Amino acid sequence: MKTFRHVILSLILPLALVACGQEDDAAATVPAAPAASAQQSAAAPAPREAFEPVLGTHYVEIQNPEPYMPLNGQIEVVEVFGYTCPACASFEPVISAWKQRQPDDVRVTPLAAPFGGYWQPYAKAFYAAEAMDLLDATHKAMFDAVHRERSLPPQGVTTEALASFYAAHGADEKKFAQAMESFAVSGQMRRALKFTERTGVDATPTMVVNGKYRVLSGQDFQDVLHIVDHLVELERAAGAGDAGGEAAPAADAEAEAATE
Secondary structure: OHHHHHHHHHHHHHHHHOOEEOOOOHHHHOOOOHHHHHHHHHHOOOOOOOOOOOEOOOEEEOOOOOOOOOOOOOEEEEEEEOOOOHHHHHHHHHHHHHHHOOOOOEEEEEEEOOOOOOHHHHHHHHHHHHHOOOHHHHHHHHHHHHHOOOOOOOOOOOHHHHHHHHHOOOOOHHHHHHHHOOHHHHHHHHHHHHHHHHHOOOEEOEEEEOOOEEEOOOOOHHHHHHHHHHHHHHHHHHOOHHHOOOOOHHHHHHHHHHOO
């Protein structure tokens, strides 16, 4: 039994290293239980040799950098993700544990990628939940619903099904469905799309630091976070958070509208 379990884990764990692209077929790539294996990894990460992240190999520098949100004295770490992405489901417990260890000057911001197609309804649901202050209660639960419980389909999900899910977590079902189609959420979707285009994000999960550095895909999750730690230190040493970097003015207006 022990040998069989090791064989199964050796087949499942590599899935955690595969990013989800814009054209991926979510229905074909969702593994049976990615989050469970990732939780094991988050609880007890395997020992590894430290390495010095290299520009061009582990991360790239973005031309004309702009943060997603005004920095306000903090260093911004954006996680671009998708609820339908199996790799993101695996990454969720890992980044959650990492987030808990961050000091006050680091702001970790999830950004639902509006890549089109089956990505759209889940991204709309994320921004509606964010505006209604439901993310803490629903973020992990949504990953579980799609990838573990299979109570929501990766493709072809309806607004009604998503509103029903959030209603089970305290939302008014009718108001949530309306919020998904609202002008405010449309503004957040446009803003998120502009950010992914500006930073060159075309797969998930992808980490972007201060709108200036993008971690390259295809790396072990723990290595990704090691690279992020390195980039945060670079920005901290440069006093980037103190500079109060500004997001695009139009993006700020859309952000305010989404919370009204």
